[in-house]
Amino acid sequence: MKQIRIALAAIVLFYADISLGYAQQARHTFTLGDSTFLLDGKPLQMISGEMHCTRIPRAYWRERMKAAKAMGLNTIGTYVFWNVHEPVQGQYDFSGNNDIAEFVRIAKEEGLWVVMRPSPYVCAEWEFGGYPWWLLKDKHMKVRSKDPGFLNAYRKYIFKLAEQLAPLQITKGGNIIMVQIENEYGSYSNDKEYLDINRKLFREAGFDALLFTCDGAGQMPDGYLPGYLPAVNGLDNPAEVKALINKYHGGKGPYYIAEWYPGWFDSWGTKTHRTVPAETAAHKLDQVLAAGISINMYMFHGGTTRGFMNGANFDSKQPYLPQTSSYDYDAPLDEAGNPTLKFNLFRKIIAKHLPDGTELPPVPQKHKTIAIPSISLSSYHAVLQNLGEPVQQEHPLSFEELNQAYGFVLYRTILGTQRSGNLKIRELRDYGIVYVNGKQIGVLDRRLQQDSVHLSDLPPHAVLDILVENNGRINYGPYLTDNRHGITEKVSLDGRELKGWKMYKLPYATMKGLRYSKKMVQDGPVVARGVFTLNETGDTYLDLRSFGKGFVYLNGHHLGKYWEIGPTQTIYVPACWLKKGTNEIQVFDLLKNNHNKISTLNEPLLFQP
Structure with a gap:
């Protein structure tokens, strides 16, 4: 009997290997029709939502993908941030929360296509628009240009990135159906030769899927690359979208809104949390989908810009304006991944435009939250004395x-x-x-x-x-x-x-090795440390209303920044980074040094006057 069982097991494994091999070899085609995208020769309307792996704890990637499916999305749009993948020149990191290839593979397992946006300039309210800081060590280097030094660094990075992502393109049996070159370039310059250098670099690196550009309506003349699909950002009038793309794509489509904004981001010192009414956004979505236009909502789920990775806006008309760590974006999924009113309204709209008989997965449940009334901060690191x-x-x-x-x-x-x-x-x-x-x-x-x-x-x-x-x-x-x-x-x-x-x-790249004392700091910035015990975990929000300006580490994770000027007055703490048992918190405060406790809330304060 033992020999029979072994023989049967061998047969099962043999056919499993055949089946797996067949699945890996499966090929689809994705092409441009005159009015729609064509998947295996049949029209595909992309209903897409933007998410970024570095803004979401890795433990939640699959859950967020399932939520996308539950709202009716069939595609995920995502940027790739050069500065997290090459934090030091020549040293690459595609591990942990930076594992962009695994993010794409999970999307495939959940039945989602991916529109990849490696640019390498991304904007995205992200530090230096995604460029690594070390490019600035050369005073004379000009990013986003034909500067040889910049192009050499760019080339090395894009080839490394292609090692991760090129095998996951639809042309190789994967789920990446399109790849974006540059990003809103028309808002910056109009050098078509530079744009074509981008195209060549992508092709040489192995990105052989469909390439496209995207720009705001007024910047498309400068930002599109002749011969490639131009997508539009920020426009949601169907007639205008079609007319604009027709104008720059030989009188035909397909029609793609690469960034449609159902919400907006927050900046430090502004008077309110930026929002877009859910009913207004749902009505616009209905119009776009009814017109057969493909769309990518920026953002479907924003998450959090952790560490020191927030960017800033600045031009001749407005002062320097840094962005908050919370990237809630008033998106259909909130910062912690919970479905909102906007999620439910969008789900109803999308369901109207799906084939008859299509059943969407159930709406995900809201995550469990906890509130910790008081965490003692009992030891202190005096920054100016250390x-x-x-x-x-x-x-x-x-x-x-x-x-x-x-x-x-x-x-x-x-x-x-x-x-x-x-x-x-x-x-x-x-x-x-x-x-x-x-x-x-x-x-x-x-x-x-x-x-x-x-x-x-x-x-x-x-x-x-x-x-x-x-x-x-x-x-x-x-x-x-x-x-x-x-x-x-x-x-x-x-x-x-x-x-x-x-x-x-x-630099505070880590908080290891700091020397602490029980004596409270009287002058200058301080790192206040606390150790606390939990019997249960859940999502929670650090209450920073009595603090000044700084950042927080929890169990070795940099959670993000806070600033008393608001509008955000809390920092989101994902349950997966808390522990049953002992936890450590370290709060750096630049302005106030008299802290002896901190508490958490079971909901965020995205705007607190």
Whole structure:
């Protein structure tokens, strides 16, 4: 009997291998028709939603995909962020939450197509628009151009990325049906030769699926590449969409809205959480789908911009404006992945346009939440009393010149005998606190165009400290290339340049190795640490309303930033990063140092006056 069982098992495995091999070899075709996309020669209307793997804990990728299916989506759109995959030049990371290939494979397993947007410029309210900070170490390099240094770095990256993604294209039996080159390039420039270089790089790297560009309606003349499908962003009038694409695609479709905005993002210091009424958005979606137009909603699920990876807007008409860590986006799935009213309305609209008899999966349940009334913060790390070895130079150096990506740098010099004067920092990027002999004198904020403070009653040979924070490099617009951070020019006192600087690097890429004391810090920024025990886990939201400005680590995960100016007053904590048993929290606060506890809420405060 044992021999029979072994023989039967061998037969089962043999046919399983045949079946698996057949599935892996299955091929589909995806082509452009005159008015629609064609999957295996039959019309396919893409009903797509944008999600980014780095903004969602890996443990929840599949769950979010299932939610997409439940709303009626058949496709996922996704950017790829160069700066997380090559954080240091020549060192690549496609592991953990950066495993973009696994993200695509899970989408396939859940029956979803993927529109891949590796650009490598993405905008996306993401630090430096997705470009890695180290490109700025060369003062003369121009990103998003034909600069040889930029193109060489770009080429190496896109070939590495293709190793991950090219095998997952529909041409290889995968589920990536289209690949976007560049991103809203018409809002930046109009160099068709540069666009064609992008095309060639993608093809040489192995991206042989359909290529397309996308631009806002007014920027399409500059941003489209002749001979390739131009998609439109931000337009949802069906007649206008069709007329515009016809104009730049030889009088025919298919018609694709690559970014349709059912919500919007938030920036620090704005007066409210940005929203789009659910009923209004649902009506627009109905019109687009009824016209047979394919659509990608940006965002279907935004998630959270964790770490120091938020970007910022800046142009000649508005001041520097960094974005919040919460990327809730008023999307159909909220920041924690819960279905909203918008989700349910969209689901009803989409169901109307699906073939008769189609049954959507059930709406996912809202996640369990918990509230922790009080977590004791009982040990403290005094930042200004725990500085490492400095870099010394006559003139202040930028973050990039210091070989530092993100975080903070403390700039220190010794003043002379002058008793008072106007301290001015030329091109401060982006937020600075001024101390004299360890006492805070003033705050400088690029958002408010503050770059100077008056110093008075100075003792002879006082120690001047300027603690500078990178609040996020610009991710959109003409100033994208002017993105070096820290003190990027010079510091002067009554017009006389100050020299002889010591610079202390505080990147906080990890919180390991910090020295703590039970004594509460009286002056300067602090890291407050707490250890707490849980009997159960669930999603929760850190309540930061009594805190100043900073960021939070929980069990080794950088959860994101907070700032008392709002609008966001909480930080989302995913249940999968909490533990039954002992948990550790570390709260860095730049402005307030008297914390002895922190609590959590069971719902977010995305806007708190």
